[in-house]
Amino acid sequence: MSETIRIEEPHLLLVEGTNDQHFLEALIRKLSVDPVQVVRVFGKNNYSGILQTLVMAPNFKSTVRRLGVIRDNDNDPDAAFKSIKSALEKNGLPCPKHPEAFTAGKPPIVGVFLIPGRGKEGCLEDLCLSTRRDHPTMACVEKFMVCVGDRMNTEAPDAPADDKAYGYPKNETKARAHAFLASMPESDKTVGIAAEEGYWKMDHPVLKDLSKFLRTLTTR
Amino acid sequence: MMHTFTIKNFKLFEELELSGLERITLLGGPNNIGKSTFLEAVYLNHDINNPLMFTQHLGFRGIVAFKVTAESLFAPLFHDFDTGRAIHLEAEAAKGAFGLQIRESGASGRRTAEITSSGELHNTAIGGAASQESLSGTAFEVEYYRNGKKVNTADAGMTREKDGTARVFLNLRETSEVPRTPTAAYIGTRSGSEPATDAERFGDLELEGKSESFLEALRIIYPGIRSIATIATVKVGAMLYADVGLDRKIPLSLLGDGTNRIAQIALAMGRAHGGVLLVDDIDSGLHHSVLPKIWEWLASATKLFDCQVIATTHSYECIRAAKEGLPPQLWNEFAYFRLDRENDTITSTRYSADNLGDAIDRDWEVR
Numbered sequence: 347m348s349e350t351i352r353i354e355e356p357h358l359l360l361v362e363g364t365n366d367q368h369f370l371e372a373l374i375r376k377l378s379v380d381p382v383q384v385v386r387v388f389g390k391n392n393y394s395g396i397l398q399t400l401v402m403a404p405n406f407k408s409t410v411r412r413l414g415v416i417r418d419n420d421n422d423p424d425a426a427f428k429s430i431k432s433a434l435e436k437n438g439l440p441c442p443k444h445p446e447a448f449t450a451g452k453p454p455i456v457g458v459f460l461i462p463g464r465g466k467e468g469c470l471e472d473l474c475l476s477t478r479r480d481h482p483t484m485a486c487v488e489k490f491m492v493c494v495g496d497r498m499n500t501e502a503p504d505a506p507a508d509d510k511a512y513g514y515p516k517n518e519t520k521a522r523a524h525a526f527l528a529s530m531p532e533s534d535k536t537v538g539i540a541a542e543e544g545y546w547k548m549d550h551p552v553l554k555d556l557s558k559f560l561r562t563l564t565t566r
Numbered sequence: 567m568m569h570t571f572t573i574k575n576f577k578l579f580e581e582l583e584l585s586g587l588e589r590i591t592l593l594g595g596p597n598n599i600g601k602s603t604f605l606e607a608v609y610l611n612h613d614i615n616n617p618l619m620f621t622q623h624l625g626f627r628g629i630v631a632f633k634v635t636a637e638s639l640f641a642p643l644f645h646d647f648d649t650g651r652a653i654h655l656e657a658e659a660a661k662g663a664f665g666l667q668i669r670e671s672g673a674s675g676r677r678t679a680e681i682t683s684s685g686e687l688h689n690t691a692i693g694g695a696a697s698q699e700s701l702s703g704t705a706f707e708v709e710y711y712r713n714g715k716k717v718n719t720a721d722a723g724m725t726r727e728k729d730g731t732a733r734v735f736l737n738l739r740e741t742s743e744v745p746r747t748p749t750a751a752y753i754g755t756r757s758g759s760e761p762a763t764d765a766e767r768f769g770d771l772e773l774e775g776k777s778e779s780f781l782e783a784l785r786i787i788y789p790g791i792r793s794i795a796t797i798a799t800v801k802v803g804a805m806l807y808a809d810v811g812l813d814r815k816i817p818l819s820l821l822g823d824g825t826n827r828i829a830q831i832a833l834a835m836g837r838a839h840g841g842v843l844l845v846d847d848i849d850s851g852l853h854h855s856v857l858p859k860i861w862e863w864l865a866s867a868t869k870l871f872d873c874q875v876i877a878t879t880h881s882y883e884c885i886r887a888a889k890e891g892l893p894p895q896l897w898n899e900f901a902y903f904r905l906d907r908e909n910d911t912i913t914s915t916r917y918s919a920d921n922l923g924d925a926i927d928r929d930w931e932v933r
Binding site: 349350351352353395396398399400402403404405407408 | 596882904906908915917921924925928929930931932933
């Protein structure tokens with residue numbers, strides 16, 4: 347039987363998946379702030395369920411002082427915020443008035459951050475790529491994406507629908523991130539682990555807002 | 567079936583209400599949080615006509631020898647040992663509420679009792695010089711309630727006779743109004759088997775045509791059991807014997823701790839017919855691999871005997887097994903409560919089967 351997860355820190359951070367967890371843990375270490383317990387939700391539709399489990403978990407009331415909730419904006423920032431607001435309220439937790447803010451009053455103080463931030467559409471990979479806009483291989487990545495698009499259009503227009511190897515990447519940003527990581531010395535790193543390896547520039551100004559959010563989250 | 571149970575000033579509970587009890591209710595939480603105490607409170611509220619109601623809790627915890635004083639017998643029942651604050655217990659059930667209050671007798675109208683040489687109980691007003699020597703001086707009133715209305719009072723306490731023998735008494739003031747409650751059975755962590763009693767209980771199951779349920783339970787642990795029989799011999803009296811395919815039947819008590827644990831639970835289920843079965847550390851002595859089957863059996867047995875089961879556990883495997891073993895159609899008849907301590911207060915968190923399943927599927931702690 348796997349070990350059970352228990353609440354261990356006064357600062358909790360809910361994130362979508364494993365990549366988010368590794369990326370944010372790397373950023374938290376970089377910031378040298380107090381420890382944060384990062385909890386994976388495993389999918390944007392699971393926030394309400396995991397919040398219920400958290401609220402009912404032993405020591406939630408006595409231990410958790412601040413709770414951060416992070417998810418991707420994807421292509422609809424308003425819907426992303428409404429979804430988190432609904433999940434929080436359903437479980438009797440307060441919700442800040444807008445993203446990148448925290449509630450006031452009694453603990454748990456709750457903050458919400460929607461990646462990439464500032465109400466923009468996008469996901470974690472957008473933020474990661476933004477930290478390496480000036481990297482020399484980024485031009486190769488763009489050429490690669492153009493090449494993939496051209497080749498698929500010109501040479502495989504009639505590819506069999508059931509052959510999953512034929513089809514343009516559904517999420518160009520994720521494809522770019524993987525292409526960029528393929529150019530690194532160790533090419534097998536995931537987006538999250540790449541943050542721990544230093545392949546994403548964790549002190550880049552584009553991470554300023556997220557860093558501020560994490561500092562506030564770890565305020566005693 | 568109880569849906570709510572309220573406790574005030576009983577042992578470590580200053581005040582606790584568990585609402586949303588189900589046919590199968592499991593209690594969890596850290597050590598010394600009151601799981602066993604909750605069961606004892608429920609049992610006390612059912613075993614109301616038994617003078618030993620005040621001492622049963624000691625036996626449940628394996629305490630068989632103690633210095634018999636009013637202090638050692640009664641004070642441990644009261645929160646913070648403060649006998650000045652009355653114990654209140656109340657069960658709310660589908661058929662109405664029943665409860666009791668236990669309070670130290672007041673100065674005015676204080677009553678106690680003495681036991682005659684024939685063992686009969688007689689009320690006696692305290693203060694009479696003749697009886698003073700034989701009475702302990704500590705006396706309690708037990709008030710019985712039905713749907714919030716007092717229906718009777720009993721005087722309770724301890725007497726010590728001149729030869730040193732201590733007797734606990736419980737003396738109803740209105741003998742025409744004997745309070746009734748559903749039956750309750752208690753299986754403690756350390757409950758051992760009493761062969762003759764087990765044989766009697768098995769006999770009851772046989773008479774009711776429900777002994778197959780007992781066998782089903784035993785076969786979860788020991789599939790090789792072909793049958794069970796009560797055999798009375800001159801040397802050892804009546805005992806349960808199992809046919810496991812050997813040349814001779816062997817005493818059930820020799821089949822191992824797990825088999826005997828489930829035997830105790832299954833026999834007690836018959837005793838709890840129409841009432842409640844209380845099981846402390848239900849998984850004690852049972853291997854985790856059989857626990858889902860045990861829960862499945864419990865679910866069917868509670869239906870067969872129309873009873874409620876309230877059990878405690880420390881084990882995550884046991885909690886997980888409950889979710890795995892209980893048939894989905896009975897999930898709405900299951901609840902898990904975790905007791906916690908917040909400052910000096912004991913609080914509870916109730917999980918439905920769905921809440922519990924979600925938490926367990928995510929490997930989250932629930933104990």
